[in-house]
Structures are given as C-alpha cells and as structure tokens.
Amino acid sequence: MTIREIAKMANVSPATVSLVINNRPGVSESKRQEIIALLNKLNYTKGKRGNTNISTPRSILFLKYIKTGFLVEENAGFISKILDAVEQECSKLSYTLRIQVEKKSLADAINTLDVSHLDGLLVIGTEIDPSEYDILHKIKVPYVVIDNSMPNFSCHSITMANEEMVHSAVTLLASLGDGPIGYIHSQFDAQNFTERSNGFFSSIAELGRETCKEFYYLLEPTLKGAYLGMKQYIKQGATFPSLIFADNDTLAIGGMRALTEAGYKIPDDIQIVGFDDVYLSATSSPPLTTLHVQRTMIGCQAVRMLHDVISQGSTGDIKVKIRSGLVYRESTKEIPR
Structure with a gap:
C-alpha cells in the first residue's frame, strides 16, 4: 500500500x-x-x-503545576514565554510535546501519570514548596524542574540566578542616592522569592547600606493585590524611602500605581527597580527599570538538558542558574551610559 x-x-x-x-x-x-x-x-x-510496527515518536510532557496561580498565572506571561521556547526546541529535536495543567494536587498528578509513552518530563516548579519535593521521586522517567533551584534536593533543575541578579539591582539603587533602600516582598512564599530576599539583605550588608522594618512592605503578588496592599500601607501612614527594590514586576507595578495615586512622583520622589522584565514593565506608568530574565534561554536549555539525560543518562544532578542584566527605564532617574 x-x-x-x-x-x-x-x-x-x-x-x-x-x-x-x-x-x-x-x-x-x-x-x-x-x-x-x-x-x-x-x-x-x-x-x-511487513509485520514490524512503526515506532512510537519520542514524547515529552510539560507539566504546569498551579498551586495558587499567583506566580504561574498572574505574572504577565512569564511561563508562557518559557513554554514557547520549549515547544520550539522540542520541534528541533523531533520530540512531540504534550502539555498538562495541574491545579489541584502535585501528588495526584504524579501518582496518576502515565509514562508508558513518555521519554521525559518538564515540570514548572515555580509554586512547588519543599514539602512537595519528595513527590518528584515517584517520577519514573527523566525530568527537569524549571523555575525552581530545588535546593538540597537531588534532581535536575534550571532557573535564574536570583541572588546575583538582585545584587546588581541593589548596587544600581545604591548608586542612585543615599539613605535606606526599601523592599517590596511577596506575601506568597516561593523559592525564587526566598533567594531574592537573601540576595537583597546580603547585598545591603555588603554595600554598607541600611534598611529597616519600617521600609519592608509585604504585598500579594498580583497587580490588584499589590495595588490594594500598598494603598493600605499609605492609608495607615507608612513612610517610603527614595529607593525601593521589588521582588517582581507585578509587585512593583501595582505598588507604583498606588504610590502615584497618593501623590508620589516616580522617579523624582521614589525610584523603583523590579525583577522579571515581563511585557507590562515596558508599558507601565512610568516604564519600569527591571532585571531581565532569559526565559527563552531557560526553556531551550531545559529541553536540551532533558534530551541529554534521556540520550546519555546522568550520574549526577545538573543544576543551572542563568544570570541576566538590568533593563533601564523611567522608574529610575539616571540611565548608565
């Protein structure tokens, strides 16, 4: 035939x-x-x-785990950019890509996972917390965790170099003025935020700058939540330093909106730096100076890592952190030349 x-x-x-x-x-x-x-x-x-059946094509599953959605769904296209790169790299390496969204239980997703036609698994680990790490040991095929460094846990992972990148943001702020540096931190705990917090406070100490509890603002990491939370701080009479770092762009943009409505001028009164360089950071008012995350590179490298482990095996854990630089916009006064 x-x-x-x-x-x-x-x-x-x-x-x-x-x-x-x-x-x-x-x-x-x-x-x-x-x-x-x-x-x-x-x-x-x-x-x-003849009687020989055609071989089943190679297949990778992209498991998008959503615990709260604050970071995976609310962060202005952050994960979708990684997924776009994953799809392109899978195509180059002749893998078919399946996508599964899990909104209930990571344990249920792993325990019911049919790996009979899978060569490997990519797991979005943004909202995976340490209490859930051991669940991943039940995965029966090679896997790579994306967007979580998975500290002290044996697995392959790839994410951004949070602490080093925050150091560059704090160094920039320190160069823009004297006085304490404020910090907008997420109410929702995640490994990325833990590492950014560590990077913030270690950088403050290294540079000999000060911060204090008065200038530490806990906000929900959604645009609406950050906006309403900052309005509440303003209503309660909070004071603000002239320099602020925010855990991510969503927090920074929501906070800036509330501060602007309260009469603060950015960057004249307050200079703010975010993290992620999501698309909204370029169109916010004012456009946000932020740390760019190489999401395309993270997605491509995740597939290549997984392909190497599938093809060659691995005797140790591969843990990759990708560093990126600052994107200078109008939420800070001075643009380094």
Whole structure:
C-alpha cells in the first residue's frame, strides 16, 4: 500500500503521513496517534511491507503545576514565554510535546501519570514548596524542574540566578542616592522569592547600606493585590524611602500605581527597580527599570538538558542558574551610559 493510499484512508495529506512515518514534527499529537494506529493495523513498515510496527515518536510532557496561580498565572506571561521556547526546541529535536495543567494536587498528578509513552518530563516548579519535593521521586522517567533551584534536593533543575541578579539591582539603587533602600516582598512564599530576599539583605550588608522594618512592605503578588496592599500601607501612614527594590514586576507595578495615586512622583520622589522584565514593565506608568530574565534561554536549555539525560543518562544532578542584566527605564532617574 502506498503513502497516498494510506493518506486517503486517514483523510489527511500524503505529506502528513510522511511526517509521521519519518517521526518529524508538524502533526498534532492526536492526529499522529491516529495515523500510527492505522499504520500498525496495516502492518506498514517504512521501505517495505511487513509485520514490524512503526515506532512510537519520542514524547515529552510539560507539566504546569498551579498551586495558587499567583506566580504561574498572574505574572504577565512569564511561563508562557518559557513554554514557547520549549515547544520550539522540542520541534528541533523531533520530540512531540504534550502539555498538562495541574491545579489541584502535585501528588495526584504524579501518582496518576502515565509514562508508558513518555521519554521525559518538564515540570514548572515555580509554586512547588519543599514539602512537595519528595513527590518528584515517584517520577519514573527523566525530568527537569524549571523555575525552581530545588535546593538540597537531588534532581535536575534550571532557573535564574536570583541572588546575583538582585545584587546588581541593589548596587544600581545604591548608586542612585543615599539613605535606606526599601523592599517590596511577596506575601506568597516561593523559592525564587526566598533567594531574592537573601540576595537583597546580603547585598545591603555588603554595600554598607541600611534598611529597616519600617521600609519592608509585604504585598500579594498580583497587580490588584499589590495595588490594594500598598494603598493600605499609605492609608495607615507608612513612610517610603527614595529607593525601593521589588521582588517582581507585578509587585512593583501595582505598588507604583498606588504610590502615584497618593501623590508620589516616580522617579523624582521614589525610584523603583523590579525583577522579571515581563511585557507590562515596558508599558507601565512610568516604564519600569527591571532585571531581565532569559526565559527563552531557560526553556531551550531545559529541553536540551532533558534530551541529554534521556540520550546519555546522568550520574549526577545538573543544576543551572542563568544570570541576566538590568533593563533601564523611567522608574529610575539616571540611565548608565
């Protein structure tokens, strides 16, 4: 039987059948499996008729774990940018990519995971906390955790270099003026925020600058939550230093809005630096100086790491932290030349 005849039976083009036979990207997973089932039923083997079934294409699952959604869903396209890069790299390496969103229980997702047709797993670890780490030991295929350094836990992971990047932000703020440096911190705990907090306070100490509890603001890491939380601080008579670092752009943008409405001028009265460089940071009022995160690089490198482990195995943990620089915008006064 010819490819053209098979295509007619499957109600697809001959090119689509050819892509499946040659294990190439460009066909949806559901349609690919339909065509494979038909080929197996026809006992089709590439290059000749026979009884050998076509091999199942290589497959990776992208598990998007959402505990609260504050960071995975509310952070202005942060995870979607990583996913775009993952999809492109999977295509280059001839992997089919499945996507699963888990909004209830990480344990349930792992315990019910069917790995019979999986070569590997990419896990969004943004909202995974240490109490859940051991659940990952139940995964029966190679996996890489994205957006969580997974400290003191044996696994492969890739994320940003939080502490080093925060050091560059605090150094910038210190160069822009004297006096204490304030800190907008997330009410929601996450490994990235823990590392950014460590980076903030260690940088303050290293640079000989001061901060104090009075200039430490805990806000919900959503645009609305940060805005309302900062309004509450203002209503209660809080004072603000002229220099502030925020754990991420969402906190910074929501906080800036409340401060601006209260009559503070940014950057004349208060200069603010964020973290992530999400798309809203370029269009906020004023545009936000922030730390860029190499989300495309993180996504690509995660797939390559997983591919290497699948292909070659690994005798140790691969833990990667990617550092990026500042993007200077109008929420700070001076633009370094």
